[in-house]
Amino acid sequence: MKMAFYGSSLLSSYWNGAATYYRGLLKALAGRGYEITFYEPDVYDRQQNRDIDLPDWCQVVVYEATPMSLMEVTRRAAEADIVVKASGVGYEDEALLLEVLRNARPDALTIFWDVDAPATLSQLRAEPDHPLHRALRKLDMVLTYGGGDPVVYAYRAMGAKDCIPIYNALDPETHFPVEPNERFRADLGFLGNRLPDREARVEEFFLKAASLSPNQNFLFGGSGWGDKPMPPNVNWIGHVGTRDHNSFNCTPKAVLNISRESMASNGFSPATRVFEAAGAGACLITDEWIGIDLFLKPNEEVLVARDGKDVADILQTLTQERARAIGEAALRRVLAEHTYEQRAKLADEIFRSFNKRSVEAAE
Template sequence: MKIAFYGSSLLSAYWNGAATYYRGIIRALAGLGYEVTFYEPDVYDRQKNRDIDPPDWCRVVVYDGTVEALQRVAAEAADADIVVKASGVGFEDDRILEAVLAAAAPGALRIFWDVDAPATLAELQAAPDHPLRRALASIDLVLTYGGGDPVVDAYRQLGAHECIPIYNALDPSTHHPAPPQARFEGDLGFLGNRLPDRERRVEEFFLAPAARLPLQRFVLGGSGWGDKSMSPNVHYIGHVGTADHNSFNVTPKAVLNISRESMARNGFSPATRVFEAAGAGACLITDYWEGIEMFLAPDREVLVARDGNDVVDILAALTPEKADAIGEAALRRVLSEHTYADRAELADAIFRRHVEMRRTEAAE
């Protein structure tokens, strides 16, 4: 089957947190025989900051950031069996949604794939006339990369026919154990861009513990933190390219996952970095969110902190031997249960069920 997928970017992870998810899911779907074309706009300097070349498992169409170009690529949805509009394209999202739904063939499966459900739902709930909210009746299926019952129930209340989470996962070909790098050495590492929805939690879970543990070394990676006040034992290294993420994860004694406020509040929303760290065999400390045990076993495969005090206590008691054991256990778990191949099999079953339903309805 052919999939026309309209998203933010497959080729660039630059200010594009969904890149790893897109790549993992689409590559695994291609392995199941799907022919995927990914349409991404040339905006936000992403094309100047590509971190992969166009892959052989997906056709990528980059279009100019103009309405005319948008209309041209949206028309290609007519040739697809499955049409996907993702959230957060970042360029004329509402217009893209309208155009691809209008262009989709009568028998095509229409999907809205939400890669930031808490943010999208907040918009929809605040605006009864939101274009996506009006379009839900003509969309066959909402897929999300996070969120359990709260997200599913919210989408159904807004009029979605069906909502199913397809969670983040691991692509072992891109995220795996790697040699350490001296510049990442430390007791705790955190990698994340500075965002309003995350900053307070970074202060609580990373910067405050660092100030209380002056003899330990904290390594901060990501964009936007240069003017942030931090204690002398925090070593800010700026942007870390995706090619170095594996080394960043394995070099410190432990690495930290800090969810955005909205993700933590909704729960059941493991970030890509959870699986990236586990896939590298890193000892991961994560802030608490409901549903963590669905993915990794607390205390055995991941360490869970409910606040900054917990982070201090965990680091004070964490030996290199225990850190290694947790990382090894996490790696075994994600390889056995949480790869993108696993997620693609679920998506494939969902697609085939819906396609068969449409065929049955058409025959009646």
């Protein structure tokens, strides 16, 4: 089956947290025989900050951020059996959605793939006239990379025919244990861009923990934090490309996951970082959110903190031996249950089930 996927960027993770998700899932679907074309706009300097080469498992079309180019690429939706518009593309999202739906064939499966469901749902609640409200009744389904039952129920209540989570996962070919890199040596590492929905939680879980742990070294990666006041034991190193994520995860004694406020409040929303860290065999400390035990077992495969003091307390007693044991247990778990191959199998079953129902309905 041919798939046209309109998303933010496959080629660059620069200000684009969905890149790892897109890459892992679409590569696994391509391995199952899907012919995929990914359409991404040239915005936010992403093309100047590519961190993968053009893949051999997917065609990538980069288009200019102009109305004419948008019309050109959306016309190609007519060539696909499955047409996907992702959330947060970054250029004329509303027009892109409407044009993709207008150009998709009547027999094509049309999907809104939400990579930030809490933010999207919040916007829909605040904007009753948002075009996505009308589009939900035309789309065949909504897929999300997190959210669980709260997101499923919310989308169905807003008129979606169906909503199914396809969670983040691990691609063991890209995220795996490597030798430590002295550049990333620390007691605790955290990687995350500066976003309004995350900043207060970074202050609490990371910067406060650093203030409470003056004898520990903290490594801070991510864009946008240059003017942020930080304790002297925090080393901010700016953007860290995906090529360095394995080293970043493997070198510190532990790494920290901090969910955005909306993700934590909603629950059931593991970030890609959770699986990247576990895939590298890192000892992961995560902020507390409902549903973490569906993915990793607290105290055995992951350590859970309620606030910055908890993070500091964990670090105070965490030995290298225990950190190593937790990381090894997490790696075993994600390889067994949370790979993109397994997520792609679920997505494939969903697509084929829909096609079967469509054929039966036509007979």
